[in-house]
Amino acid sequence: MVAVGPPMVVITLMFIIRPVRGHKQVRPSDGSSFTLVYCVCLFLATYLMAIMILEDLVSMSHNLVTVFTLILFVLLLIPIGLSFCEEPRDPAEEIFLPRLEQHEVVSNEFKNEKPEEVDSLVVSEGQKQNAQLQSELFRAAAEGLVRVKKTKGPRRGEDFTLTKALIRADFWLIMFSLLLGGGSGLTVIDNLGQMSQSLGYANPYIFVSMICIWNFLGHIAGGYVSEIFVRDHAHPRPIVIVMAQLVMVVGHVFLAMEWPGALYIGTLLVGLCYGAHWAIMPATVSKLFGLKKFDAFYNFLSLANLTGTLIFSSVIASSIYDYEEEKQVRQHRIKSHILGSILSGMFARDESRKCEGSICFFLSSMIMSGSCIIPAVLSMVLVILNYHKFYIFILPTLL
Template identity: 50%
Template structure:
């Protein structure tokens, strides 16, 4: 088998394996921390985005002529971690899903995230400008691993030093049996009221939400009683399909307009961001920078901060304001639009500011969207819905990078090549010496290479922000119902 087919097979297996890791970690943590979905998703996706920078630093320490050692470590290491943790991590429920110390624990992890990002930026800059010895690089990597494992102090502290009293295993078993028995005996009684309440949410007018709590409860009770009577007479058919905020299957979610609006908004935002990440090398060279390594590394850091920050700020919005999480996504997409506009203008320093804005906005997508989908369509089938949403990422990259950015880049590169050919003597040796007759791909120089594609992506990001605001308008009543009790 040739090398290229082998590489394609390895990439296929590797990317599919990564999907299993993402799905397992996200679904388990969202089920275990339903009251902190934004921070949970942001931290998980943030470290997933930062893993490349961490492995790069590890490679700097283990750099040997035999690259097979590093490949073997990357291939076997994640599997060993999963096998070791499968006996420790498990879904929990009830009182264990919410602890009084959760807020402090998340703040500690956020502090570690900021410190880790700052440390990696500093290490990368030092390694780029100074020639460090192997001992110094090893010391820097040891400090990096200390920062990485420091969050383990949280479960250790809660397990051995927490004074919170929980029921004993015997009491928990008896409690679970009692709850199961109660649920089985009252199943028929609960089914119809739940359906009636779902109908009430659709039948009640918007003015009811603005009434005082006592009057609102009375109006809803009257409406529910009327629906029950109408259902008994056969005048109203109680629908059994889920409503937003309840558990959907993937097929049920696919017929909802909100799901497709979320998918399209994700396509416009993440697709344009991934296009910048894929073309950073050409963009930096066109802007006059010889080495794109710094921009790639910095974008990874900004992506990490965007994921962590997106989860944190979107959680504040839903918890303190009971407002849809997508308002934070709209702000992130506006930042991305500004970043693309800066790329198009090519002013001095815009490469740094553009990568900062686009990296932050792109990262925020992968903290906000999964949390919002789990809230609107439930966590029971969240894994299937999340993996369907991720299709928006390569689809957007195919449209923006494969069809728009690459075509405009090649067009401008050909124009510059023809311009050079017409301005020099028609000597083949001279043209070959200038690199115009080489077999390699054409290169484009100057801001003109990406000005049109950057402006197009800026417009699409604004459109994505508009779709996010439309989702906010359509789901604000759902979030008001879900988080009304948590508003201070």
């Protein structure tokens, strides 16, 4: 299902996707349409969460489950039906047009003035802005923040090839940050069923579904918050990653403890922060290294995520889990020999049971919690190294 489902969704929706080649092709209704789709997605996540909680608390009849399923399909069809409700647009209006420059706005404000006066006003305003930008650049160079010289290859914000990006330190900072931070989050998603079973929860699928929902909400929240930091406060996007990774440290600690409700809180924090990784990291890479080879960059990010999962899940978590399970089996064998042959058969049949208690994933969760501190430091180094470059090369493309 995981292998077939996403390609089928892409193939189905590719016929209703409208390419947008410039801001002039954006329809006035696009903003409200995206807002409606986001609202439907948020309502769908809330709806699924409510259904899972209701199903866990009370027993529902088959007819009630059928009604809830039909409502779910209706919610899924709303975004698709939205594409057919769009008003058709004249193809002549879809032609790519140059972006509206500031002098056009100035000319509209002074349309009653003489053309010569308007032109002189535009030129003087442009010269003033250029002089201000040059003075800020020269001041930064004088302070040692920026070295104004010709460099080989593209600058940050321009289109990089994969080979040129691989020799950049900030690219490897992003890779290792995602390897440790994203890898630990995906490890929790893969092993959450066993975690809940070891803590005595009867329905582990609830936690698996919950972390998927939190992961989705983390995608939305991470992108939204990072845009606020970039556009409203003029801060680099990796600052949000630093905060997400520090919150994930706390989430892994909750998963390691056997406190009441700790598994719910840990699932919430890790799911949100893992989703934020995949909303912010690709956007950061696209802004630093361009969109021309973004497919190769994205595949490398996926490789880092899978490598981290291989290390944390297959090597660390599974080895510690098997060790704790074997230790519990040996303890039960010792107890069976002490108590006698009557209980011996009972424990012999029980040797195949799973590991029980928070000890099964305590050490693994604490290791992942400590490992999330390292990517937070790496992301902070990325922020410090690129802070001044963000203002010169990247921020002007966002405004």
